[in-house]
Amino acid sequence: MTEAMRKAEHEMVVCNACRYCEAYCPVFQAMEQRVTFPPGDLTYLANLCHNCGECLYACQYAPPHEFGIDVPKTLSKMRVESYEAFAWPSFAAAAFRRPWLTPAVLVVLAAYLLGPVLAPTRRWRIFDLMAHPDDFYAILPHATLVTVFGIAGMFAVVALAVGHRRFNAAVRTAADPGSRIPNPGLHAARDVFTLKHLHATGEDCVDAEEQRTPWRRWMHHCTFYGFALCFASTTVAAIYHLFFGWIAPYAYTSLPVVLGTLGGIGLLIGPAGLFLVDRGRDPALTHESERSLGGAFLALLFLTSATGLVLLIWRASRAMPILLVIHLAVVLALFLTLPYGKFVHGIYRAAALMKFRREEHGG
Numbered sequence: 001m002t003e004a005m006r007k008a009e010h011e012m013v014v015c016n017a018c019r020y021c022e023a024y025c026p027v028f029q030a031m032e033q034r035v036t037f038p039p040g041d042l043t044y045l046a047n048l049c050h051n052c053g054e055c056l057y058a059c060q061y062a063p064p065h066e067f068g069i070d071v072p073k074t075l076s077k078m079r080v081e082s083y084e085a086f087a088w089p090s091f092a093a094a095a096f097r098r099p100w101l102t103p104a105v106l107v108v109l110a111a112y113l114l115g116p117v118l119a120p121t122r123r124w125r126i127f128d129l130m131a132h133p134d135d136f137y138a139i140l141p142h143a144t145l146v147t148v149f150g151i152a153g154m155f156a157v158v159a160l161a162v163g164h165r166r167f168n169a170a171v172r173t174a175a176d177p178g179s180r181i182p183n184p185g186l187h188a189a190r191d192v193f194t195l196k197h198l199h200a201t202g203e204d205c206v207d208a209e210e211q212r213t214p215w216r217r218w219m220h221h222c223t224f225y226g227f228a229l230c231f232a233s234t235t236v237a238a239i240y241h242l243f244f245g246w247i248a249p250y251a252y253t254s255l256p257v258v259l260g261t262l263g264g265i266g267l268l269i270g271p272a273g274l275f276l277v278d279r280g281r282d283p284a285l286t287h288e289s290e291r292s293l294g295g296a297f298l299a300l301l302f303l304t305s306a307t308g309l310v311l312l313i314w315r316a317s318r319a320m321p322i323l324l325v326i327h328l329a330v331v332l333a334l335f336l337t338l339p340y341g342k343f344v345h346g347i348y349r350a351a352a353l354m355k356f357r358r359e360e361h362g363g
Helices: 003-018 026-031 039-048 054-058 071-085 090-097 101-118 126-131 142-171 184-194 215-244 255-280 288-313 320-340 344-359
Strands: 206-208
Touching (some): 003 026, 003 039, 003 071, 026 344, 039 071, 039 142, 054 071, 071 090, 071 344, 090 320, 101 320, 142 320, 184 344, 215 288, 320 344
16 A cells, blocks of 8 residues: 555545535545445545545645645545556556656657658658648658557557556455446446536635636536547548548548647647646645646647647648648657556546446445
């Protein structure tokens, strides 16, 4: 048991005796169904926490009290430890301890590997570019793009799937009560897509004592749905190419471009907004390790969107090949770091919400 787990165990015992915060969020409701708190239950509660901060300012035992109860910050530290514990392959867990260095190195390495396509001896010549000013495949063949990003994407999916399986195995206990509510999966999905628990007790999350704003929830929505729209854009473009033989680039008014543009705007506003909100929040609410992890992931999302939108705007210019390589290098780094950055919190939190809904009212 780690130091963070021991502190979380102490805090949950105190909270379970007090129960002043029982109506605030699922963490305390799930906590009340337990008498002891083994590592699996603590990991579950940590990933169930949405870091809304309500409990810290309501707690009579919070610092400077000698008990030093700070549930949001303790569970924040535990979440990062769980990300490392469930990472696959295991040696890649080191990336969580270097959240800024890892994506930076991957961007530079990807750009270095893709850079040779810009050499004068390759297909990029000014006359080719003038004849096909926005032909991405004249720079990088479609088969090459599919192979490189297909492998990277499949690796990310497998790594995330293994992490998800390890998480579920760690938090599963024989004492889990059966659920009496129908379709717990639908309830959990609604919680995920509406960010229900960022409302705390029906109100907006706190950023500091007596300070409530909706910005954290709104920026999460921009980021989540911006990412979803970009994924939808890529999916539609793949369908166009494979099933209809419609080759990119597509018109600005086409469905893939419209979806990608809207998603890109969401991924500019959301990450930038979350970065600013996080920097303005009370540092007592979040452990520095999770704050650093989140900042690096938001920066990578922002760069992915920014380089994509710049490429879209100037795709018919002479700078297109360079812009394309920069954008693809950032996207490749994003793919490869998805299992080793803040993105995994969405996977584990959804699993924790599913477990919560399964056991809700079942005891």
